[in-house]
Amino acid sequence: xxxxxxxxxxxxxxxxxxxxxxxxxxxxxxxxxxxxxxxxxxxxxxxxxxxxxxxxxxxxxxxxxxxxxxxxxxxxxxxxxxxxxxxxxxxxxxxxxxxxxxxxxxxxxxxxxxxxxxxxxxxxxxxxxxxxxxxxxxxxxxxxxxxxxxxxxxxxxxxxxxxxxxxxxxxxxxxxxxxxxxxxxxxxxxxxxxxxxxxxxxxxxxxxxxxxxxxxxxxxxxxxxxxxxxxxxxxxxxxxxxxxxxxxxxxxxxxxxxxxxxxxxxxxxxxxxxxxxxxxxxxxxxxxxxxxxxxxxxxxxxxxxxxxxxxxxxxxxxxxxxxxxxxxxxxxxxxxxxxxxxxxxxxxxxxxxxxxxxxxxxxxxxxxxxxxxxxxxxxxxxxxxxxxxxxxxxxxxxxxxxxx
Amino acid sequence: xxxxxxxxxxxxxxxxxxxxxxxxxxxxxxxxxxxxxxxxxxxxxxxxxxxxxxxxxxxxxxxxxxxxxxxxxxxxxxxxxxxxxxxxxxxxxxxxxxxxxxxxxxxxxxxxxxxxxxxxxxxxxxxxxxxxxxxxxxxxxxxxxxxxxxxxxxxxxxxxxxxxxxxxxxxxxxxxxxxxxxxxxxx
Numbered sequence: 219x220x221x222x223x224x225x226x227x228x229x230x231x232x233x234x235x236x237x238x239x240x241x242x243x244x245x246x247x248x249x250x251x252x253x254x255x256x257x258x259x260x261x262x263x264x265x266x267x268x269x270x271x272x273x274x275x276x277x278x279x280x281x282x283x284x285x286x287x288x289x290x291x292x293x294x295x296x297x298x299x300x301x302x303x304x305x306x307x308x309x310x311x312x313x314x315x316x317x318x319x320x321x322x323x324x325x326x327x328x329x330x331x332x333x334x335x336x337x338x339x340x341x342x343x344x345x346x347x348x349x350x351x352x353x354x355x356x357x358x359x360x361x362x363x364x365x366x367x368x369x370x371x372x373x374x375x376x377x378x379x380x381x382x383x384x385x386x387x388x389x390x391x392x393x394x395x396x397x398x399x400x401x402x403x404x405x406x407x408x409x410x411x412x413x414x415x416x417x418x419x420x421x422x423x424x425x426x427x428x429x430x431x432x433x434x435x436x437x438x439x440x441x442x443x444x445x446x447x448x449x450x451x452x453x454x455x456x457x458x459x460x461x462x463x464x465x466x467x468x469x470x471x472x473x474x475x476x477x478x479x480x481x482x483x484x485x486x487x488x489x490x491x492x493x494x495x496x497x498x499x500x501x502x503x504x505x506x507x508x509x510x511x512x513x514x515x516x517x518x519x520x521x522x523x524x525x526x527x528x529x530x531x532x533x534x535x536x537x538x539x540x541x542x543x544x545x546x547x548x549x550x551x552x553x554x555x556x557x558x559x560x561x562x563x564x565x566x567x568x569x570x571x572x573x574x575x576x577x578x579x580x581x582x583x584x585x586x587x588x589x590x591x592x593x594x595x596x597x598x599x600x601x602x603x604x605x606x607x608x609x610x611x612x613x614x615x616x617x618x619x620x621x622x
Numbered sequence: 623x624x625x626x627x628x629x630x631x632x633x634x635x636x637x638x639x640x641x642x643x644x645x646x647x648x649x650x651x652x653x654x655x656x657x658x659x660x661x662x663x664x665x666x667x668x669x670x671x672x673x674x675x676x677x678x679x680x681x682x683x684x685x686x687x688x689x690x691x692x693x694x695x696x697x698x699x700x701x702x703x704x705x706x707x708x709x710x711x712x713x714x715x716x717x718x719x720x721x722x723x724x725x726x727x728x729x730x731x732x733x734x735x736x737x738x739x740x741x742x743x744x745x746x747x748x749x750x751x752x753x754x755x756x757x758x759x760x761x762x763x764x765x766x767x768x769x770x771x772x773x774x775x776x777x778x779x780x781x782x783x784x785x786x787x788x789x790x791x792x793x794x795x796x797x798x799x800x801x802x803x804x805x806x807x808x809x
Binding site: 268269270274275276277279280338339340341343344347348351352353355356357358359362408411412413414415554555558559 | 656693696697698699700701702717718719720721722723725726727728729730731733734735737740741796799800801
C-alpha cells in the first residue's frame with residue numbers, strides 16, 4: 219500500500235545498520251544511540267516521578283523542555299520557509315532542496331512534539347479538552363491546533379513532492395507555509411501576550427520568531443548538505459550554498475538590528491521591570507557568548523569576510539550557529555520568567571527578593587537532548603528509506619525543473 | 623448574581639499568619655511553603671537604627687486578585703480557568719492539562735501546582751468550602767484577629783465591601799496593566 223502512496227527504497231533491518239564505517243559516521247551513530255538512550259532514561263524517570271523529576275518551580279514554571287520544544291518547532295518552521303523559496307516561489311537555486319528540507323521539517327516538529335508531550339502534565343486530557351472545550355483566546359490553543367494542521371499539510375507536501383506531483387505539492391507547500399507562519403508567530407504570541415511580563419510583552423516575539431526560524435533553517439540546511447556531500451560540493455551545490463549564505467547573512471544582520479533596538483527601547487526611560495530585566499540579560503554569559511558570539515557573530519563574520527564563499531567554514535559555523543540558537547531558545551524562556559512576580563511579598567517566607575533562578579535536572583537534560591537523538595535517528599531512517607534528493611531519481615527532478 | 627470582592631486593610635496586619643493557616647486547614651492545601659493560596663509579605667525594614675522607616679515595616683497580605691480581566695483565564699487553552707456566576711476566577715481541575723501557561727501569565731504569582739491532583743490551584747474565595755456551606759466569610763477573613771480582610775458582594779450597595787469602597791480611598795495592585803483586580807487595598 220505504501221508503494222502507491224509514496225516512492226521509497228526497499229529497506230531491511232540489516233540495511234538500516236549497514237552504513238559506511240567511517241570514523242565520523244561511527245561517531246554520529248554512537249551519538250544518536252546515546253541520545254536515544256538518554257531520552258528513554260529520561261522518559262522512564264518521568265513516568266516514575268512525574269513533574270517532580272523536573273527543576274521547574276512555582277516562580278519558574280517553564281524550563282528546558284519548553285525551550286527545547288521551541289528549538290525544534292523553530293527548526294521545523296525555518297526549514298519549511300526556506301524550502302518554500304524553491305518549490306513554492308520557484309527561486310531556481312533553492313528548488314532541489316524541497317524534499318530534504320520538508321522531511322527535515324517533519325522530523326524536527328515530531329521530535330518537538332515528543333519533548334513537549336513529556337512536559338505537558340496531561341497530554342491525553344489536552345487532546346480531549348482542546349477539542350471539547352477550546353480556549354480560543356489562548357495562544358497555546360491556537361499554536362497547538364495550527365501546528366497540528368501544519369504537520370498534516372507538510373506530510374502531504376512531502377508525499378506529493380516525492381510523487382513528483384508539482385501541482386499538489388505546491389498547493390500543500392503554500393498551505394504548509396502559511397499555516398506554519400501562523401502557528402509559529404502564534405508561538406511568539408504565547409510570550410508576546412504576557413501583559414505581566416514587560417520584557418516579553420509586545421510585538422517583538424511574534425515577528426522575531428519568524429526571523430529566527432529562517433536563520434535556523436539556513437543553519438540546518440548547511441549542516442544537512444555539508445554532511446550529505448562530505449564537504450565536497452558540485453557547481454549546483456556551491457551555487458545553492460552561496461545563495462543560502464548570502465540570505466543567512468542578510469537575516470543575521472536584520473536580527474542584530476532587531477536585538478539592538480529591542481534592548482535600547484527596553485532600557486531607555488528605565489521602564490519598571492523591563493529595564494532592569496534587559497540590563498540583567500545584557501550582563502549574562504548566555505546572551506553574549508551563547509546568543510551573540512555563537513549564534514550571530516561567528517557565522518556573520520565568516521559570511522561577510524568571505525562574501526559567502528567560504529562554504530566549509532560556514533558548515534562549521536552552522537554548528538556554532540545552532541548552539542547559539544539553542545541558547546536563544548533557552549534564554550527566551552528563562553529571561554521571560556527571570557523577574558520575580560513578587561507582588562507585595564518581597565520577603566516571602568524569609569526569602570530575600572532576587573532574580574528567579576532555575577537549573578534543569580538531569581531528567582530534563584536527558585529528555586531535551588534525547589529529542590535531538592530522535593531527530594537524528596528519524597533523519598537517518600528517512601535518508602535510507604525515501605528519496606530525499608531529486609538527482610537520485612532523475613525523472614522526477616527533470617519534470618520538476620521543466621514545470622518550474 | 624453577586625460580584626465578590628475582598629478589601630484588605632493591610633495596615634492592620636500583624637503578620638500572625640493565622641490567615642495562611644486557616645486557608646490551608648479549611649481548603650485542605652498541601653503542607654510546605656510552596657503550596658499556598660494566600661500569603662503575608664514583608665519588606666526589609668529600611669534605614670539604620672535609630673532612624674528606621676516605620677512605613678517600611680508594614681506587612682502585606684495578598685492572594686489571587688480575582689481579576690475581572692484575568693490573564694490566567696484568557697490564556698487557558700481548555701477553559702479549565704473560568705469565571706463563575708459570581709465573578710470568581712475558578713479552576714476546573716478535571717480540565718487542567720498542566721501546561722502552566724496560567725502560572726506564567728499571572729502577574730501576581732498567585733498560582734501553584736497541587737501535586738495531588740496535578741493541576742494548578744489558587745484561591746477561590748472558599749467557594750467550594752465555606753460559601754458552599756452557606757457561610758458569608760472566607761476562612762482567612764474569619765480567623766483574622768485585626769480584621770484585615772473584608773469579603774463581600776460589590777453589587778450589593780448595603781454590603782460592607784460596597785460601603786468601604788464608597789467611603790475610603792483604595793488602590794489595586796499593578797493597576798496599569800488592566801487586569802481590574804477585585805482585591806482592594808485601603809490606603
